[in-house]
Amino acid sequence: xxxxxxxxxxxxxxxxxRQEVWQVLNEGxxxxxxxxxxxxxxxxxxxxxxxxxxxxKYTVAVGGLELYAHQYSELATNVAEKIVRDHPFLDFAxxxxxxxxxxxxxxxxxxxxxxxxxxxxxxxIFDGLKSSYPxxxxxxxxxxxxxxxxxxxxxxxxxxxxxxxxGTDEKWHTCxxxxxxxxxxxxxYREIIHQGEYPAIFRDAFTRYVIDESKMLRYARRRxxxxxxxxxxxxEAGITLRTV
Numbered sequence: 001x002x003x004x005x006x007x008x009x010x011x012x013x014x015x016x017x018r019q020e021v022w023q024v025l026n027e028g029x030x031x032x033x034x035x036x037x038x039x040x041x042x043x044x045x046x047x048x049x050x051x052x053x054x055x056x057k058y059t060v061a062v063g064g065l066e067l068y069a070h071q072y073s074e075l076a077t078n079v080a081e082k083i084v085r086d087h088p089f090l091d092f093a094x095x096x097x098x099x100x101x102x103x104x105x106x107x108x109x110x111x112x113x114x115x116x117x118x119x120x121x122x123x124x125i126f127d128g129l130k131s132s133y134p135x136x137x138x139x140x141x142x143x144x145x146x147x148x149x150x151x152x153x154x155x156x157x158x159x160x161x162x163x164x165x166x167g168t169d170e171k172w173h174t175c176x177x178x179x180x181x182x183x184x185x186x187x188x189y190r191e192i193i194h195q196g197e198y199p200a201i202f203r204d205a206f207t208r209y210v211i212d213e214s215k216m217l218r219y220a221r222r223r224x225x226x227x228x229x230x231x232x233x234x235x236e237a238g239i240t241l242r243t244v
Contacts (some may be wrong), residue, residue, distance in 0.1 A: 054243035117142035177216035
């Protein structure tokens with residue numbers, strides 16, 4: 001089995017699944033099993049030669065697509081550690097504005113940490129954090145309240161959407177699929193982050209990183225924003241989704 005040749009043949013498919021890997025592997029007189037094809041696909045994924053872009057949908061990572069990861073600030077990490085220590089079974093996610101600095105032209109100098117908390121437990125997190133960070137914690141602020149009480153290293157508590165995708169290294173990390181959907185659906189994000197930057201953010205994200213489109217669209221449906229997301233990606237960002 002020449003794995004480089006198989007990879008070259010797979011690169012002719014915009015998107016392929018396990019069945020296509022098995023068919024390419026068995027071109028000619030070979031008789032490899034489906035299990036062998038699955039094992040080969042896993043090796044490609046592990047080496048980042050192939051990227052998952054949907055449920056049983058893959059593409060050859062031309063140009064070396066990266067796996068998205070963000071090095072969280074000391075503030076965000078400390079907040080996460082406190083929440084985990086005080087509420088070890090709580091489902092929450094953290095996004096911070098400086099995550100966007102790799103995508104935007106106008107660098108963000110003043111950080112804001114958004115803590116999204118499951119269910120109606122935001123009050124508990126708010127009470128716990130405001131004693132540690134007095135004057136720096138707001139819960140579900142309107143745009144007007146945000147503007148009135150903004151301060152550097154502000155912490156904002158809001159509600160986590162059910163079944164929101166989780167991070168890879170830590171569950172509370174905000175993955176890229178969630179981040180892109182939230183940019184279009186969170187009113188406060190749209191007020192804070194200049195919307196003229198949005199098309200470039202999306203183009204850069206899709207050009208540089210592996211994006212699981214099925215995960216992203218599933219989350220967008222949870223936020224009643226699937227068509228809005230598709231339209232923005234196609235019309236404003238000029239991106240063609242692989243899985244649609």
